[in-house]
Amino acid sequence: MKIVTATAGAALLTIIAIFSPADAATWKTISSEESPLYFAVDIPQVIEDGGWNAQYSRRIYRIASIPKSGQDARAVLYLSRLAPNYFFQTVQDARSALALFKYFKKDHTILQDQRTAVTGDFRTSYLIAEAQGRACVVFSGKTGQGGGDAQYSEGTSILTGYYCQPVGDDLTDEALTVVLDAIGTKTEGTVAQASAPAPFEE
DSSP states (O other): OEEEEOOGGGHHHHHHHHTSOSSGGGOEEEOTTTOSEEEOBSSOEEEEEEEEOTTSSEEEEEEEEOOOSTTSOEEEEEEEEEOTTEEEEOOOOHHHHHTTOGGGTSOOEEEEEEEEEEETTEEEEEEEEEETTEEEEEEEEEESOOSSOTTTOOBTEEEEEEEEOSTTOOOOHHHHHHHHHTEEEOOTTSOOOOOBOOSSOO
16 A cells, blocks of 8 residues: 655645646646546536546646636646555645635635535535636545545545636526536546536626
8 A cells, every 4th residue: 555645744735746747747637528527517618638647646637717818717736646555644625725826815804704515526615705807616525435534534535626706796506506516527538417507697
């Protein structure tokens, strides 16, 4: 059994590495059928495969929206999966995920502190924040058998990301439900669940 660890002093660096390809050039656009990750909301998005790391212990995928203006929703999701017999042993929740994204580094306000939910197969924490005039949900989840105490082990897959409404639109409870229900994983080569309408008026 091999464990991917992070010490307290280096936790953020390690978490960032979990969602970074070894080389930016390794990002490859793939189809929704090829991806194990999906975000079933009807907004323009691109799906990418970051490939395996140098040790062939971790593979990452990314989904990103394509906002052209403040009137478009904004979203980024990452899925990091480990090879057999590897386990994460870091504690990551929505608060620590918030620090990963440049979009929130300039200025943000937490509107609702962290809560828990189930998104697909993932045990997920999420919080509501405002950044750059947008109401956003930031989330982080884990799944898979852990490499130790379930309270401290992140298992074998981590999903993290955020979704933001268009500038000026509220993130209502109904919109939040649409977003969280749209996040999931599937078997590669299969079709994802049908996309829900975007949770805002265009």
